[in-house]
Amino acid sequence: MEDSAAPKRSVTVADVAKAAKVSKATAARVLGGYGVVSDKIRDQVVAAAAALEYRPNELARSMSTGRSGIIGVVVGDIQNAFFSLAVRGISDMARLAGFTVIIANSGEQLDAEISAVDLLIGKRVDGLIVTPAHCDRIDHLRQVRRAGVPLVLFDRNIPELEVDAVTGDDREAAIAATRCMVEQGHRRLAYVSAMEAEGGKLADIGRISNSAVRERVEGFVQVLTEAGLPNPVHYVRLGATDQPQTDDVVKRLLSDSAPPTALLASDSLVGLRVFKSLQSLGLSIPKDISMISFLDADWTSVTVPPITIVDQRVYEMGKLAGERLIARIEQIPLTAERLQINTTLVMRGSVARVGP
Structure with missing residues (x-):
């Protein structure tokens, strides 16, 4: 039998x-x-x-x-809705072109990113889309280029690498959000980011290794400088990496001798943490403090009031990154360039008018 x-x-x-x-x-x-x-x-x-x-x-x-039919994608934090939406856009574009996607999460840690890139190259991927954790430490990405594997950067830009980068218009987005708060009478504004930094305060904008964060801070500071506000980097705070750290960042901001009246959160995870921190302190938005967050994450539309956001069109960014990488794999002759997706400020109810 x-x-x-x-x-x-x-x-x-x-x-x-x-x-x-x-x-x-x-x-x-x-x-x-x-x-x-x-x-x-x-x-x-x-x-x-x-x-x-x-x-x-x-x-x-x-x-x-000579092809595996596989595209490798290394993102900063898959828990972040920004990267989840991006991966969906990349995957949808890849599937239409007959490619499978392998996703790796770096946790914004350089060592994890290097290991992920090495692993994916070992899997003989046809191309890579990478969100670099540090735009000033790129030897492993140079090796990808030397190996002849097509590479597209996502959300971050490294001009000296001479590869395609798909990003948002980060500086202009921060300018629009900051200008909105200034026009509503706010004169003490804070910018809160998850980027790690010793002491949590910003010493030198030029040394921010994440190009997206750097450009947003530059836009934030530009508006405050144009408005004639003193010491525009005073309320720029880094290190909001988890809820306890964000609680500490918010408490230190609000214990300042002249606390900020408005906050700009650098991404949706930071924004949610800041929102929870303010709630735990019994503060009301926008009565006690105003707030804007990057990304139209689900939570921003169900709070009371809904949160004013920078709509980053991340799904479209992901599709464009996938499309550009596939063009490189197919050896379509294109000049390496930064492709920017325009953002929109969506006004809701989280920014109050202050002063006369």
């Missing part, structure tokens, strides 16, 4: 060819997606493959075609 528990033999290209009544070479062309065959023959092979439940040997296909 045949052992029903015995493993089933893998269906081969030869099996499909026999069932479709074509040569093995013709079946391989159809299943591998290369070469030219008639529609009738293609339909025969596809039907036979489906009937036999044929599954391609990806390693063998990569050896014969």
Whole structure:
């Protein structure tokens, strides 16, 4: 009696060819997606493959075609809705082009990012999309370039690397949000970020290694300087990496001799933490303090009042990054450039007018 528990033999290209009544070479062309065959023959092979439940040997296909059909993506924090939306956009674009996506999470830690890049290169990915944790420590990304693997940066820009980068218009977005608060009479404004920094205070904008954060802080400071407000970096606070740290950042801000009357949160996770911190202190938005957050995350529209946000159109950013990488994989001649997606300030009820 045949052992029903015995493993089933893998269906081969030869099996499909026999069932479709074509040569093995013709079946391989159809299943591998290369070469030219008639529609009738293609339909025969596809039907036979489906009937036999044929599954391609990806390693063998990569050896014969020089491609794995896989795109690697390294993001900063998959828990952050920003990166979740981006990955959805990348994955949707990749699927349409016939690629599979492998996702790695760096946690915004350089060592984890380097390990993830090495692992994905070892998997023979056809291209990489990376959100660099530090824009000033890029030897591993230079190695990707030297290996000839197409690379697209996401959310962060490194001009000296001479690769495509898909970002938001970070400086202009921060200018619009800050200007909104200034126009409502606010003169003491804080910027809160999860970027780690010794002591939690900003010493030198130019040394911020995350290009997105740096450009947002530059936009924030520009508006305060233009408004003639003294010491515009005084209320720029870093280190809101988790809820306890954010609680500490907010408490120190509010214990200042002249506490801020408005806050700009650098991303939706920071914004939610800041919101919870203010709630725990019994403060009301915008009666006691005004607030704007980056990203139209779900939580921002269900609070009372809803939070004014910078709509970053992250899904579109992800689709554009995927599209650009696929163009590079297909060797379409393009000049390396920074592709910026415009943001929009969506006014809700979290910014109050103060003063006369």
